[in-house]
Amino acid sequence: MAQIQTQIPVTVLTGYLGSGKTTLLNRILTEDHGKRYAVIVNEFGEIGIDNDLIVESDEEIYEMNNGCICCTVRGDLIRTVEGLMRRPGRFDAILVETTGLADPAPVAQTFFMDDDVRSKTKLDAVVALVDAKHLPLRLKDSKEAEDQIAFADVVVLNKTDLVTEDELRDVEAAVRAINPAAKIHKTERSGVALNEVLDRGAFDLSRALDNDPHFLDAHDHDHDHECGPDCDHDHGHHHHHGVSPIHDVGVTSISLRGGEMDPKKFFPWLEKTTQMDGPNILRLKGIIALKDDPDRYVVQGVHMILEGDHQRAWKDDEQHESRLVFIGRELDGERLKRTFEACQA
């Protein structure tokens, strides 16, 4: 019996109670999208489907005894994924639902830090469901709501029918201020196309950022003024003007842009920065132009966990520039900008 070991993709679905997670889950379990999902939920609760691939598991945070938050994992996921993977062939992908109170970092880190889990699965994307009506309140009373948006590759801004256009614009600006790198979908009744949340390859370096050609493009998330892509005023600090009236700056993002980087300076800088600021960095993503290198270099990280690789050749019409976004708390934007720019070739 020949065994071809393929890594099963894992989608993490975060969001508060009432954000529409169950509706989306039920759609994923019932709609014909060509894939069978094993679903790990915190509570069977309202999922109206009886399916032995739905597994209930108590969220269990495991810190390693080195005390590093970057090594913190979800023990229940290790156990459950291991159990599921003993019977492969029953499903094509795994979906992990977390509660509104869950910290998404240990969930994501489980798929990088645990050797057994990492050998059998790969994180596909973190999807955050956000209730457009209640987000302003959530952002005021919880750190978790902010963390979930900060961590997301895809934000589904749901229940847009319950807010006015102005309110929706503010909510979207708040999401953008927290996470300029995420893809946002505005929906009613969790009516997002499933291919926008499943099989995204957001952590796959060969695909990451490629399905978002406007990654960190200024006009994508700028609500203060109109400007074209060639506009040369400072887009480098969205933490300044990205702040929204409904979000009082816990998580910020620092978007950096530069020219070609000197690899001898850039890599030590990135390593030092993630070592030093790791606990405060929730996510980082970037496309880097390295000097004398025909290929794009892509990086991404979760806290101190850093992955990077050459992705593909720069296209003829692409500008050789480096773009990097840090999403986190208490980030020193001035220092990051200064030290990043000092790495330019």
Next chain:
Amino acid sequence: MPTVAPLDLDGHCVAACWLAGIPHFALADGVIHRLDNGHKWVEAHNGLLAAMPDADGKRLVTGGEDGKVLDIGADGSIEQVAEIGRKWMTSVATGPRGAVAFASGKTAWVKLPDGKLKELVHPRSVEGLAFAPKGMRIAVARYNGATLHFPAADGKPTELQWAGAHTGVTFSPDGNFLVTTMQENALHGWKLADGKHMRMAGYPSKVKSLSWSAKGRWLASSGAPAAVVWPFLTKDGPIGKAPVELGTRGDAMVTAVSFHPTDEIVAIGYADGMVLAGRVADQKEVLLRRAGNGAVTSMAWDAEGRRIALGTETGDCGVIDVAG
């Protein structure tokens, strides 16, 4: 020359064991196979997560994805011990005088020899369970240590603390030591008389398989390119001592270990399916099985120490006859 009678099954073997002298193979899909004058099987669970034979080697206790705990006889008979609903039953343990323990989430249950069921709720998930060799005492592996209960009495449990997640637990055969496997690549041990700590670290991967030698002088472990065998020859166990390494290979990790029932010889199973036997005294090795399709997950010697039931991740199970 050792010979192997193969049994090709389809699926991950959770436990290979002997019941009444008959080799049994409990698969993750919930089917229990046995070689009893031909290949026979019984469908026990829809998804099996844990299995352990009882002390007499007559029955197999299993826990399933269906939330059931079953007691399976060598004739394929099934008796239900408990059912808790849809949650996974992730650990089972068997103890003296027919005692059975099982766990799901934060709760462990002990079925005492008189048939009474005792519920033990913990603040964190129960990861592993083990009965002490004597007396009605049970250890629970949990986050930040282990908890010891006397389930027949209503006393306060003993808490053994050590930072980190403990995923499995075993008592030494004399009951003097408790050893846990951890989420980090290490074992942790306690000398129960005085609570003295034993750190057994340095593994390149997680330790998933432990086995004590007959008199408890040695503890063999997986998780390295050799079977790492810790000495428990003195009252302080392995404190300050180096382990013996058996069957070192450059190209494959040890995934399962099983000590011979009387001699200080370990069956060593590897990630590529190979099985060696290694003798502690002179570190001599003998090949018992060539590499197969997948990692060895479970091995058990028969009572005479002549044959080994062998289970793998890919279902290429079998029985090794050591003498041939």
